Amino acid sequence: xxxxxxxxxxxxxxxxxxxxxxxxxxxxxxxxxxxxxxxxxxxxxxxxxxxxxxxxxxxxxxxxxxxxxxxxxxxxxxxxxxxxxxxxxxxxxxxxxxxxxxxxxxxxxxxxxxxxxxxxxxxxxxxxxxxxxxxxxxxxxxxxxxxxxxxxxxxxxxxxxxxxxxxxxxxxxxxxxxxxxxxxxxxxxxxxxxxxxxxxxxxxxxxxxxxxxxxxxxxxxxxxxxxxxxxxxxxxxxxxxxxxxxxxxxxxxxxxxxxxxxxxxxxxxxxxxxxxxxxxxxxxxxxxxxxxxxxxxxxxxxxxxxxxxxxxxxxxxxxxxxxxxxxxxxxxxxxxxxxxxxxxxxxxxxxxxxxxxxxxxx
Amino acid sequence: xxxxxxxxxxxxxxxxxxxxxxxxxxxxxxxxxxxxxxxxxxxxxxxxxxxxxxxxxxxxxxxxxxxxxxxxxxxxxxxxxxxxxxxxxxxxxxxxxxxxxxxxxxxxxxxxxxxxxxxxxxxxxxxxxxxxxxxxxxxxxxxxxxxxxxxxxxxxxxxxxxxxxxxxxxxxxxxxxxxxxxxxxxxxxxxxxxxxxxxxxxxxxxxxxxxxxxxxxxxxxxxxxxxxxxxxxxxxxxxxxxxxxxxxxxxxxxxxxxxxxxxxxxxxxxxxxxxxxxxxxxxxxxxxxxxxxxxxxxxxxxxxxxxxxxxxxxxxxxxxxxxxxxx
Numbered sequence: 001x002x003x004x005x006x007x008x009x010x011x012x013x014x015x016x017x018x019x020x021x022x023x024x025x026x027x028x029x030x031x032x033x034x035x036x037x038x039x040x041x042x043x044x045x046x047x048x049x050x051x052x053x054x055x056x057x058x059x060x061x062x063x064x065x066x067x068x069x070x071x072x073x074x075x076x077x078x079x080x081x082x083x084x085x086x087x088x089x090x091x092x093x094x095x096x097x098x099x100x101x102x103x104x105x106x107x108x109x110x111x112x113x114x115x116x117x118x119x120x121x122x123x124x125x126x127x128x129x130x131x132x133x134x135x136x137x138x139x140x141x142x143x144x145x146x147x148x149x150x151x152x153x154x155x156x157x158x159x160x161x162x163x164x165x166x167x168x169x170x171x172x173x174x175x176x177x178x179x180x181x182x183x184x185x186x187x188x189x190x191x192x193x194x195x196x197x198x199x200x201x202x203x204x205x206x207x208x209x210x211x212x213x214x215x216x217x218x219x220x221x222x223x224x225x226x227x228x229x230x231x232x233x234x235x236x237x238x239x240x241x242x243x244x245x246x247x248x249x250x251x252x253x254x255x256x257x258x259x260x261x262x263x264x265x266x267x268x269x270x271x272x273x274x275x276x277x278x279x280x281x282x283x284x285x286x287x288x289x290x291x292x293x294x295x296x297x298x299x300x301x302x303x304x305x306x307x308x309x310x311x312x313x314x315x316x317x318x319x320x321x322x323x324x325x326x327x328x329x330x331x332x333x334x335x336x337x338x339x340x341x342x343x344x345x346x347x348x349x350x351x352x353x354x355x356x357x358x359x360x361x362x
Numbered sequence: 363x364x365x366x367x368x369x370x371x372x373x374x375x376x377x378x379x380x381x382x383x384x385x386x387x388x389x390x391x392x393x394x395x396x397x398x399x400x401x402x403x404x405x406x407x408x409x410x411x412x413x414x415x416x417x418x419x420x421x422x423x424x425x426x427x428x429x430x431x432x433x434x435x436x437x438x439x440x441x442x443x444x445x446x447x448x449x450x451x452x453x454x455x456x457x458x459x460x461x462x463x464x465x466x467x468x469x470x471x472x473x474x475x476x477x478x479x480x481x482x483x484x485x486x487x488x489x490x491x492x493x494x495x496x497x498x499x500x501x502x503x504x505x506x507x508x509x510x511x512x513x514x515x516x517x518x519x520x521x522x523x524x525x526x527x528x529x530x531x532x533x534x535x536x537x538x539x540x541x542x543x544x545x546x547x548x549x550x551x552x553x554x555x556x557x558x559x560x561x562x563x564x565x566x567x568x569x570x571x572x573x574x575x576x577x578x579x580x581x582x583x584x585x586x587x588x589x590x591x592x593x594x595x596x597x598x599x600x601x602x603x604x605x606x607x608x609x610x611x612x613x614x615x616x617x618x619x620x621x622x623x624x625x626x627x628x629x630x631x632x633x634x635x636x637x638x639x640x641x642x643x644x645x646x647x648x649x650x651x652x653x654x655x656x657x658x659x660x661x662x663x664x665x666x667x668x669x670x671x672x673x674x675x676x677x678x679x680x681x682x683x684x685x686x687x688x689x
Contacts, residue, residue: 054587075593087584091606100602101592148592 002078002155004028004051004188008060009070011046020046022212023060028205031186033179034217035203037193039235043212044192045160051190052081052158064155080149081158085165086141088133088148095120095129098147119147122181139170146178150185157182157189163198175202196236200224208232230357233280233350239310239325241280244295244317245354248275255279256295256315258343266351266360273354280350283310286326286342288334294343297324302333309333313340384411424668431661435654445662458641461555465626465642469559470619474612476563477570481578482600484571496575500568507565511632514561518545518633549639558640561629566622570615577608610681617678624671643667 006026012019021043028034036044049055051062053074061070069077080101088097096103098119099112107115120126123143133141142162149157162178163171179202182189193199199206200220208215208223208231216228227233233241244255248270252259262270262277270277287294297313309330314321326342334340351360388407392400434441449455480499484492502510519529523541527533532542546554581604589603605612627644630636636645643663651660 052587052591054590074587074591079591081588081591083584083588085582085584087582087588089585089588089603089606091609100589100594104593104598148588152592 002065002188003030003063004034004156004190005063006047006051006060007063009047009050009057009062010059011043011050011055012058018212019058020212021050021209024209024214026207026214026217028188028190031188033182033189033191033202033204035191035193035199035206036209037196037199037206037235038209038215040194041211042209044194044209046212047209048081048158048160048190048192051156052079053077078155079158080152080154080156082145082149082160082162084161086133086145086162088141088144090133093130093132094125094136094144094147097133097144098151101148101152115151116147119150122150123147138166139174142166142174146181150181153187155188157187159189159191161193162191163193164195171198178202197238200236206236208235210235226359227280227350228359230278230280230352233352237282239283241282241350242286242324242326243278243280243352244315244322244324245276246279246317248277253277253279255343256317256341257292258289258294260344260349262351263361266362269353269360276354277360278352278354278357279344280352281344282348283325284327285345285348286324286328287345288326288328289341289343291341294341295324297326297340297342299334299336299338299340302336304330304333306330311340315342381411427661427664429661430657431665432658433661434658435656437657441658445658446666449659449662449666454641455646457639458636458643458646461552461639461641462624462626462643464552464555465559465623466620468556469562469623470616472559472563473567473570473619474574474616476567477574477615478605478612480567480571481575482604484575485578496568496571499571502565503568505565507628508632510561510565511629514564515633518557520544520546546634546640547638552639554634554638555640558629558633561633562623562626565629566619570619573611573615574608577611578604581607613681614678617674617681620674621671621678624667624674 004026005028006024009021009024010019011021024043024047026034036047038044046055050057053069053072053076057070061068063069064077064079089100092100095113095116098116102112102115116129117126120129123146125140125143125147128136128140128144133144136144142165145162149159159178163174166174175198191202200223203220205217205219206223207217210231216223216232218226223232223236227236227241230243234243247254248262248267249259251264251267252261253270266277295315295317297311297315299311299313301312303310303312307330308327311324311326311328311334313324313326315324316322324342328334347362349362351362352358353360385408388410389404392404392407395403430437431445432440432442480495484495484499487495505513516528517530519527520532520542521527521529523536527536527542529542529545531545536542545557548554585603585607586599589599594602625644626642627648630640630642630645631648634640636642636649643666647660647663647667650656650663
C-alpha cells in the first residue's frame, strides 16, 4: 500500500514541440482509485506509463510512498500493470502467465502455486489454469491479466484501458467487478480510460487531462457539479452539457427571452470578453417555460426512454444555430418539429469565461 | 544477342502455349464425360500433368537410383549390399561421414545463434542503420558458392614463408611475427573443415537473420513491457518471452539450414575438393560418379543421404502443418 505522487512530472518526446504530459501534479492517496480520463492524445496513457517506468520522465518527479521512483526500472517500482490488449504471454498457460513475476522473483514452486490458486479463485479462473490464452474468451483473458497483477500483491495497480476490448455488456459487468475488487484489496490504483462513464462510475477521484495538461482532479460528484472549465464541463456527463455563448447586459445575461441575474464580478469578467459569457446547463436542468420566457428551440428529435425523454433541438443565438439537449418528463414530451422555450433551473447554471474558458462565480 | 532474346521469348511463348493447349485438350476430354463424373474427375485431370512431371523428373530417378545402388560400377550386374558394405567399411568414407555429421552439428546451430544475435542487435539500431546493417549482412546470400570460394581463397591463401602473404589470415599471422599457416591443409581437430563452415555461415547467416528478425518484430511489444514490469531482466525477456514466441521460425530456419548442410557440396568442392580430410558426402558422391565412374557407389551414397534427410523433412512438414492448424 502506498501513496502515489506526480510532482511536476513532464514527458517531452524528442523532436516534439509540446510535452505529451506537461507538469502533472497529482497526489493519490493510499488505497485510492484514481481514474485518468481524457480524449485520445491527452497524455493519460503516457502519464500511466511514466508511473510504470515504461516511459522516461523528462522533468519533475514521481514518488510511490516516500520513494522517488523517477529513474527506477519498472521491476524496482513494485507495481503491476494491466494492459489494454492484456499482453498475455501466448506460449504460457494461464497459471504460468499469472505466476511469471513470482517465478522471476525466485519464489518457491509451492508458494507460486498457492498464490496463483488464490488469485484464480477470486477471478473465477480455476477451471482454466492449464489453458493457453488462445483458448480463452476475451473476458477470461481480461481476468487473467487482472490475475497477473493481483498475484504480485504490488503497492500500486496500473490499468491502461483494460475494458476497451470487451463488448458493451461485459464491459459494464467487469467495470463493477474491478471496482469491487479494488475496494476489497485496498490497493492504490491508477486507471486510464477515454470513457467518462467508466471514469465517473469507478473512480474515487477522477483526473481530466487535455493536451497533456491536467484540467481538474475531483470526486465524480464535484466534477459533475463544479467543472473547473468549459472543457471539463463538456467532457463529463452524458448527454453532454449545453454550452452556449450569450450576451451580458449589466448584471444579467440573456438566455433567449429570459434575463438571468449574474454576480457583479462575473459580469465584470464578461465585460473583458466583449460582453459575452459561456453559460452551461445540464440537460436535466433545462425546464420548459412559457412562450417567450426562455430560449426558443426547434425540436429535431425526441428520444423516448420511458421514464425520461431527451430532446435534441436547435436554438438561434446571434443568427447562428446551436444544438440544445434537454431531459424532460417521459410521459408527455413535446413533439418533433414543435417550438418550445427553455430556461435553466435556478442554481443549476454554470458560467465560464469566453476568453479563458475558466469557471466564473455564479 | 538478338537471336538469343528472340529464342528465349519464343521458348517462353511455346512453353506457356503448349501448357494452355494441354489443359484445353484435357478440359475438353473431361467435358465428354456425363455431368456428375465430369465434376469428380476434373481435379484429377488438372493435377495430372504436374504429377506426371514430378513422377518423370523426381520419383522415377529416385527409384532408379535405389535400384542402381544394388548394382555394380557400370550398372550391368547385381551386387546386393556390397556397395553399402564396401563404403561403410572404408576408413576414408567413414571420415567423410564424420565430417558431414560435424557440419550438421555445427552449422545449423551456429546459423541460428548468429542469426538471432544479429537480428536482436540490429533491432536496437536506428531504422536507417538497421537497414544498412541488415542489407550488408544479407548481401553474401547473393554470391554463388564458387564466387564465395574465390573470395575466401584470398583470405586463406598461403605463400612460402619468405614471400609476401596474399591471404588475409596469414597477413595477420605473419604481421604478428609468426610463420604463415597453410590453413586449408591444417586438419588438426578438423580445423580446415571449420574454416569451410565459416564460408557457409558467412553466406547464409543473412538469410536466417532476415527471417528471425521479422519474427522478432512480430512479437507484441506489450508482452515485453509486461515482462519488464514482471521484473524480468533483458536476458530473461529474450529467453523466456521472445524466443518461445518465435520458436516456429527458429525450427523452420534450423531445418532448412540442416537440409542444405546435408547436401553441402559446392563450397567444399571449390575450396579443397574434399582433400586434407575435409571430404563430405556431397563431394564424395560427385567424385564417385564423375571421377571414378562408379554408379553403384554414387547411388548408394545418395540413398544413404536420402534416408538421413527423410526424417527431418517429415518432421518439418508435420511441424509446418501443426503451425498452420494453430493459425
